[in-house]
Amino acid sequence: MSKIAFVFPGQGTQFVGMGKDIYENNEIARKEFDNIFETLSFDLKEAMFNGPEDLLKKTKYTQPAIVAMSLVLEKLVREKGIKPEFVAGHSVGEYAAMGSAGFLTISEAVRLTSFRGEVMNEIAESVNGGMAAIIGMDSDTIIEVLKEIDGVVEAVNFNEPKQTVIAGEKSAIEKACELLKERGARRAMPLAVSGPFHSSLMKPAGEKLREEAEKFNFKEAEVKLVANTTAEFLTKPEEIKNEIYSQSFGPVKWVDTIKKLKENGVDTIYEIGPGKVLAGLIKKIDKEINVINVNSVEDVNNL
Known part of the structure; x- marks a missing residue:
């Protein structure tokens, strides 16, 4: 049905x-x-x-x-x-x-x-935060990599199997984007948003x-x-x-x-x-x- x-x-x-x-x-x-x-x-x-x-x-x-x-x-x-x-x-x-x-x-x-x-x-x-889209990597791997970053950064939007959005402190997002690209993410793009939504x-x-x-x-x-x-x-x-x-x-x-x-x-x-x-x-x-x-x-x- x-x-x-x-x-x-x-x-x-x-x-x-x-x-x-x-x-x-x-x-x-x-x-x-x-x-x-x-x-x-x-x-x-x-x-x-x-x-x-x-x-x-x-x-x-x-x-x-x-x-x-x-x-x-x-x-x-x-x-x-x-x-x-x-x-x-x-x-x-x-x-x-x-x-x-x-x-x-x-x-x-x-x-x-x-x-x-x-x-x-x-x-x-009131918080210095942001978000970034991670493309070409599965969410389980992203979650594991984020554990290595100092500061607040979390996987927040599980949009599709190879696209996950992360959010948190701006400095932690920058570090996470670099590390995720090193580990094989195709792209890691900061998003034009005003805050770390869903974190x-x-x-x-x-x-x-x-x-x-x-x-x-x-x-x-x-x-x-x-x-x-x-x-x-x-x-x-x-x-x-x-x-x-x-x-x-x-x-x-x-x-x-x-x-x-x-x-x-x-x-x-x-x-x-x-x-x-x-x-x-x-x-x-x-x-x-x-x-x-x-x-x-x-x-x-x-x-």
Whole structure:
């Protein structure tokens, strides 16, 4: 029995003008977007539709922008009669997955994401950290090599079998990149991000997020969510609150997430939101899964 999953992208997929075509050409989308924009204390609409790019790149804007666009598109996909058995999201995409699963309403999910963006930014500015992508080496080898480095540096995003992102202190990242290349990594590239996301240095953000999450009315999920940190199914409010806390300084186990979906009968995945990053990763993890991209009003109309 073939099953469907929805997956949602993370940071780095944003672009100026994101969501504008959907807003201008679909009545349902316009209402959803306006509802989201009204609940925020800053002008997300202007940042998304008109930029400038430097503004949209700020975590405070980037994260809610991606989740807002993803969840409005998700609603339009459901309007076509397409419903998922499972959902998952990559990093901040997990907040879109929460909305899709029914843990929170669309505007609640975006509001919580907006808080996440602010708190992540605040903690990132207080630590001198960064991230780097390691290409052409398996994650087990990377984890072993990192044990030899002084300072905080951890494998945090397990994106596909030969691409893992590391995060930690800047000096430790530099040393790790050199050593990993010496040991056979094809490339070790520092990423243009403002902090060591998903590493233990971000734990103070987790504490603040845990407090904030208590102000929201989480419901039992209608659809199973595959958690970033464990690749296990979550359906209960307490489980998702624990994940919100852990995920801010814990790993994104994307390879295990896709394997979990496959094991449970998923053969079609809809990547919903800006960009096509996840489709590329999924193909590297499992070529048999059919991936359908939905990132514009045209994509929705073509479903």
